[in-house]
Amino acid sequence: MQQLIYFFQRFKYFLFFLLLQFIALILIFNNLNFHKSKFVNSANALSGGLYNQYSNISTYFNLQEVNKALLEENRLLRKQLDQNKYFNFFDDSTMVDSTKYLQKFTYISAKIINNNYARAFNFLTLNKGKNQGLEKEMAVINGKGVIGIIDNTSNNYARVQSILNRNSKLNARLKNSTYFGTLKWDGEDYSIVQLTDIPRQAPIKVGDTIETGGKSTIFPEGILIGTVINKNKQDAVDNAIDVKLFNDMSNVGPVYVIKNFHKEEIKLLENPENE
Amino acid sequence: MSRTLYFGFLFVFLILLQVFVLNNIQFLGYINPYLYIIFVFVYPLKEKRIPFLFASFMLGLGIDFFSDSGGIHAFSILTIAYLRLFFVKVFFRKYPIDYPFFVLNLEPFGKKFNYVVTLTFLHHFILFSFANFSFQNISHVLLNTLFSSIFTLILYFLSIFIFSKKQ
Numbered sequence: 001m002q003q004l005i006y007f008f009q010r011f012k013y014f015l016f017f018l019l020l021q022f023i024a025l026i027l028i029f030n031n032l033n034f035h036k037s038k039f040v041n042s043a044n045a046l047s048g049g050l051y052n053q054y055s056n057i058s059t060y061f062n063l064q065e066v067n068k069a070l071l072e073e074n075r076l077l078r079k080q081l082d083q084n085k086y087f088n089f090f091d092d093s094t095m096v097d098s099t100k101y102l103q104k105f106t107y108i109s110a111k112i113i114n115n116n117y118a119r120a121f122n123f124l125t126l127n128k129g130k131n132q133g134l135e136k137e138m139a140v141i142n143g144k145g146v147i148g149i150i151d152n153t154s155n156n157y158a159r160v161q162s163i164l165n166r167n168s169k170l171n172a173r174l175k176n177s178t179y180f181g182t183l184k185w186d187g188e189d190y191s192i193v194q195l196t197d198i199p200r201q202a203p204i205k206v207g208d209t210i211e212t213g214g215k216s217t218i219f220p221e222g223i224l225i226g227t228v229i230n231k232n233k234q235d236a237v238d239n240a241i242d243v244k245l246f247n248d249m250s251n252v253g254p255v256y257v258i259k260n261f262h263k264e265e266i267k268l269l270e271n272p273e274n275e
Numbered sequence: 276m277s278r279t280l281y282f283g284f285l286f287v288f289l290i291l292l293q294v295f296v297l298n299n300i301q302f303l304g305y306i307n308p309y310l311y312i313i314f315v316f317v318y319p320l321k322e323k324r325i326p327f328l329f330a331s332f333m334l335g336l337g338i339d340f341f342s343d344s345g346g347i348h349a350f351s352i353l354t355i356a357y358l359r360l361f362f363v364k365v366f367f368r369k370y371p372i373d374y375p376f377f378v379l380n381l382e383p384f385g386k387k388f389n390y391v392v393t394l395t396f397l398h399h400f401i402l403f404s405f406a407n408f409s410f411q412n413i414s415h416v417l418l419n420t421l422f423s424s425i426f427t428l429i430l431y432f433l434s435i436f437i438f439s440k441k442q
Contacts, residue, residue: 013324017357020332024346024353027336028405031345040339040346047341054295116343118305120407123343159343166409187412190304250301 032121034151034167041152041159042114042125048157052127055113059253066253073143105220108133108257110140110158112147117249120187122162124148126255129156137218139258144246145224146170146212147255158257164190164249172225172243173213174202180213183225183243190249193226196238204231210243217263282318286334289314294341305419308427310434311338311348312398315356316391320363320374331356344406351401355394366390380439392428399424 008015027040042048059066110132114125128134130153140147140160148168152159161168166187172195173180181198195210208228214221230242289311297308314334318327335349342348363369366386369377379387399420407416 013328013357016325016328017353020328020353021350024332024335024350027339027346028350029345031343032408040336040343042341042343044340050295051341114341114343118301118307119344120409120412121344125343187407187409188415250304 032167034161042123043129043152043154043157043159045154045156048113048125048127048129048154051113051125052157055111055127059111062251062253065251069143070254076143104260104262106259106261108259110134110255110257112160112252112255113157115250115252116162117164117190120166122164123151124160124162124252126150126158126160126257127156128257129153129158131155133259134158134257135259137263138260139219139223140255141219141223141258142247142252142255145226146219147247147249147252149218150257162249163193163245170219171213171215172210173221174198174204175209175211177202180215181239181241183210191245192229193243193245195228195241195243198239198241200239204228204241206231217260217266218258220258220260282330285314285317286330289334290337290341293338298342302426306422306426308423308430309348309399309402310427310430312352312355312395312427313431313434315352315359315394316379316431320360320369320377322371322374324357324360328353328356347402347405350405351398354401355398358397359394362390362393366393380435391431392424395427395431396420396424399427 031040042051108128110126110128112124113127116122116124124140124147126134126140134150134153136150136153138150140150146163148160148162148165149170150158151161163170163183164185166185168183168185170183171180172183179199179202181195183193183195185193198204206228210225210228212219212221212223212225224246226243226245226247228241229244293309293311297310300307311334315331318330321327332349332353335352336346338344338348339346363377366389367377367382379390400416403416403419403423
């Protein structure tokens, strides 16, 4: 016993150091895991609140650019609306069954109050949380394309795992074809992501558009991602293609969060015994 | 008492400075100074190290909370906080009896430079290794360590030069 007390007396600083290092290591490993990152994140009341104050001031400086982006998005949406009108005009009769509940997705607007893009595991913080209806595993996009997936929410803030995170994987496909692959990021350049596991027979050309595939319960299909700039760098197993993002991830402001009303139903159908 | 207050103030100031000013620099896209480690340099040397180790850990953790990085800042600053006395012994040949009289700014510049540079490089190397968390982009880690350390050191010596009292 005497020996033990003497041992603790002698190495108390080292033992304290090891204890704290151990705590830090647990936090690091938990943060790398999508399902376990609970404790240390910027979606808490203190850091979220401070970031919110900070962004209230800093957003004034790029209001002009944000306005321009919103105008461009409105232009695209108006164009799509007009196309629809045109099609309806030529249809002899269109029946819209208004008694059925057909809406599958709903959109919630939010603002990015903290943005990271220079590390290997990047996260963003949004100024809305559980109280505004945001939940884990909801998609985050803006007018130009995908941003990421919500991985943690507090009452008034949410943390988003950016597509610029080495753990991110999302289903993507070539526009106007059904060949699909997995979109990942290798952690090097923040404007370039990699589309992997796409079949070799898929006709890919430099300049082709990549969009979300809709084979997950998170993203609806057809949301833009980027264009192919480089294919088959080396003849690797994963057949990776470089995709340049439409979004400049270092400069993003207002975003939309997508809620899928059918998520529970699809999940229940896909793994029935997993309860 | 005023000393405790001073370091409490410094603690909060360093977190806010790092999170709201320095983390937004991102020079050339990835070079970023981590000036909060000056807490380890300016905190007085003491035999009883538990409050100091704990304060360093909390400082790192505070920055982790803001930058969504798990515990990498806490881990790396705690490492240099623990190894500080070893490097004081190596570079300055100071032993526990000299600690109350030790003031870093009154030491010769050469020794001070070695001490600060070693701790900064060590901290940045651990930080970027954990931030990257793979051997895939090891060259990226090394380059980032080198450039960011140089940036941090320039800022450190500049701020020492500006804020030091003229004798």
